[in-house]
Amino acid sequence: MKEKLELILNNASDEINKASSVQDLENVKLKYLSRKGELNSIKKNLKDLSDEDKRIVGAFANEVSNKLEAMITSKGDDLYGHELDEKLKKETIDITLPSDFRPQGKVHPLTQTVNEIVEIFQGLGFSVMPSEYSPEVETEYINFDMLNFPPNHPAKDMQDTFYTKVAPNVILRSQTSGAQIRQMINQKPPVRVISPGRVYRCESVSARKNNLFHQIEGLLVDKDITFADLKGILNEFVRIYFGSSRPTRFRASYFPFTEPSAEVDVQCIMCGGKGCRTCSGTGWLEVLGAGMVHANVLKNVGIDPEIYSGFAFGMGVERLTMLKYAINDIRLFFNNDTRFLKQF
Numbered sequence: 001m002k003e004k005l006e007l008i009l010n011n012a013s014d015e016i017n018k019a020s021s022v023q024d025l026e027n028v029k030l031k032y033l034s035r036k037g038e039l040n041s042i043k044k045n046l047k048d049l050s051d052e053d054k055r056i057v058g059a060f061a062n063e064v065s066n067k068l069e070a071m072i073t074s075k076g077d078d079l080y081g082h083e084l085d086e087k088l089k090k091e092t093i094d095i096t097l098p099s100d101f102r103p104q105g106k107v108h109p110l111t112q113t114v115n116e117i118v119e120i121f122q123g124l125g126f127s128v129m130p131s132e133y134s135p136e137v138e139t140e141y142i143n144f145d146m147l148n149f150p151p152n153h154p155a156k157d158m159q160d161t162f163y164t165k166v167a168p169n170v171i172l173r174s175q176t177s178g179a180q181i182r183q184m185i186n187q188k189p190p191v192r193v194i195s196p197g198r199v200y201r202c203e204s205v206s207a208r209k210n211n212l213f214h215q216i217e218g219l220l221v222d223k224d225i226t227f228a229d230l231k232g233i234l235n236e237f238v239r240i241y242f243g244s245s246r247p248t249r250f251r252a253s254y255f256p257f258t259e260p261s262a263e264v265d266v267q268c269i270m271c272g273g274k275g276c277r278t279c280s281g282t283g284w285l286e287v288l289g290a291g292m293v294h295a296n297v298l299k300n301v302g303i304d305p306e307i308y309s310g311f312a313f314g315m316g317v318e319r320l321t322m323l324k325y326a327i328n329d330i331r332l333f334f335n336n337d338t339r340f341l342k343q344f
Helices: 002-018 022-033 038-048 051-090 109-123 177-186 227-241 295-300 317-325
Strands: 137-139 170-172 191-200 212-222 248-255 258-267 284-293 309-316
Touching: 002 022, 002 051, 022 051, 109 191, 109 212, 109 227, 109 317, 177 191, 177 212, 177 295, 177 309, 212 227, 212 317, 227 248, 227 258, 227 284, 227 309, 248 284, 258 309, 284 295, 284 317, 309 317
Parallel strands: none
Antiparallel strands: 137 170, 191 212, 212 309, 248 258, 258 284, 284 309
């Protein structure tokens, strides 16, 4: 039996030395050292030997086993290191080669404009209204009645407003002004906030109009607020947004929720006020509507118009973006055409 162990040691040693891969070495280990291996078969027959032979042969069997384990471990380290080196050589990346072009998404131009306008007004002391005050599905009462719209106002017609089937008089908001009502109900003056968001109107889609667009409205209510404060804030906004001092004009207008009301124009960006196709020859471009908060609106939210006054303004994000970047079709913002979007 001792001769068999010596033969196993010699044969296994030769096979270990000849192994050229980790897998070859694993096969040798299974052949000689596994539970069904040749060495273990001999150990099972030790019971048939005398006590003296058991002691001698058993010790030698353990010695053979330990030698083979050590040889396999040593050889395995060498083979594993060699195979790892070969694998790394094959997988080497030449960092000087140009990589594949992978286009990355950009912030949408409308989102860029919203962020820019919000940042400007935050710098002027305004804060963004809480989102819970500005739902897109609104009641007719908040969207119109609380804002001093008369019962027969044409904006309430089905042709201008999207009415839902959720409940009677539940609509898709046509302006973000409803958020200002909730703000004044929940916060007594002073109030100095802006409310960006999507609005919906039943419009025919064209190069200049869409039935979904974005607004940013602002509200300031405090003691001793005048129209001069409104003009100062809006002139400063125009100066910052368009990047330079640009002439503005305030034209008398009408909004149910402000009195007096005005529409604000800036000198045409394309022609510098000389008159062109963009400004229809007038030299001016309308950018927003504004006015002093109507006394009835203040009363509706429980604010005394004899003590407090304020102003409100609203602007279309699409229009401001189109003016700043000379875009001639509002539909480009919604077509997901990467040729257009990647410019921003």
